[in-house]
Amino acid sequence: MRALTVVPQRQGSLRDDTLPDPAPAPGELLVRGLALGVCGTDKEIARGEYGWAPPGRDRLVLGHESLGEVITPSGGFAQGDLVVGVVRRPDPQPCGACAAGEFDMCRNGRYTERGIKEIDGYGSELWTVEPDYAVRLDPGLRRVGMLLEPTTVVAKAWEQIQRVGERAWFEPRRVLVTGAGPIGLLAALLGVQRGLDVHVLDRVTGGPKPGLAESLGATYHHDPVEKVLPALEPDIVVEATGVGSLVFEAMAGTAAYGIVCLTGVSPTGRTLTVDAGGINRELVLENDVVLGSVNANLRHYHAAADALARADRGWLERLVTRRVPLEKAAEAFEAGEDDVKVVITLSGD
Structure with a gap:
């Protein structure tokens, strides 16, 4: 599969890469990536200012503003469901906040984050995610569902x-x-x-x-x-x-x-x-x-999904001012005069 990767803390390392297709662990969803939103954090990582690769690796699959379609269902999700993956995971030995499900308020900083800190992100043609960290979206949000994470x-x-x-x-x-x-x-x-x-x-x-x-x-x-x-x-x-x-x-x-x-x-x-x-x-x-206030937990993901489902779809589409294909992903990291939200498309639709 193709993926957008970077060597964290090395400027100029962003590239359209070829990686092995992921194999979902038992109970995980296999998802076809549809689109990826680009934000300031992604740009900082691409500039070499921030980010950590998975342990034992040099490169990190970038991207945390995800949108995908379930290929292999599990945990109550069906094939074809529109889903977004949660960004943060609580630390293995959780602080009190993480243990209570409030991992956005982690007290010890040992959390991990998809596409940012020690876990590959969602910037690939295929990705996997645990059902407990996937959020189903209204099918009508297919063009704009990558807005869920910033919401x-x-x-x-x-x-x-x-x-x-x-x-x-x-x-x-x-x-x-x-x-x-x-x-x-x-x-x-x-x-x-x-x-x-x-x-x-x-x-x-x-x-x-x-x-x-x-x-x-x-x-x-x-x-x-x-x-x-x-x-x-x-x-x-x-x-x-x-x-x-x-x-x-x-x-x-x-x-x-x-x-x-x-x-x-x-x-x-x-x-x-x-x-x-x-x-x-x-x-x-x-x-x-x-x-x-920064980051979000599962409660906020579901609240955001409800808010987007109630929003005017035309207005949400206008918020996405530029879409670029994966092979031209570097263009998404260059500021345009009238940019609001820039999106990288990961599949043909």
Whole structure:
């Protein structure tokens, strides 16, 4: 079979490879890969910044935003089922969180991840997966099901926001999502599905992003954040850019008893001057909360699958702005001017 592989932490090692077909272990599903989403983590691994190969190997099969079709069924799955594979696995000697099924909150860091950390990913024409780590999708999501994994990230974020809010009376009305990439727009989608007044902030004025936000019923802004925040006073901010200055602006710009959920990972090495005392005063005197959220567990995968099944299919298709075949996979790692989500197709359909 063909597969997209890389030598982790070696720049320029990405290639369209030929590997033996996988043999499913007893009880595993054999899956035909249909498509693979590409995200910032994949690009970091391809640049040699991150990632770990399976033990005893140099190369890692890349890819964690999966979509496939069951060939050999098992564990309640049928031939032809549309499935996505879960990314993370708990560590062999699990911490308390992993033992409770909350492996996205692993305390000791000994988890593994498909296509990222010590387990081959889903970027191949064939792959296997344990039934307990496979999620069945609505058949109508065949063109867009690779969006499930990024949707799990925001499904978890919204769950965490809800749990924090319910420490007391909680009836939020307005949410600001900063960043109109895939995570930001999917966060906006779930906010609209919750019946909130959703606003999306991004600096771009052209391309597909403004229209995608507005098609959801959200309001799109491109003014500076210091102008937008005072006008909105959002109850919730979902921060999806990782831009350090914007993160601190968001902390100080919510309504009283506001929640800021950080989903964007900031680069290191840049120094910012901030009024730490002023931010502390705002957080304490207004009972504000700032939390980070990353990864997802099985509960979030199922919540995300439900959210995508309820979403407008045409809108989801528009979120995928570029599709490239496996033989041209390197093109998916090059930024395009109007990219939102770029997808690698692994089979002819």
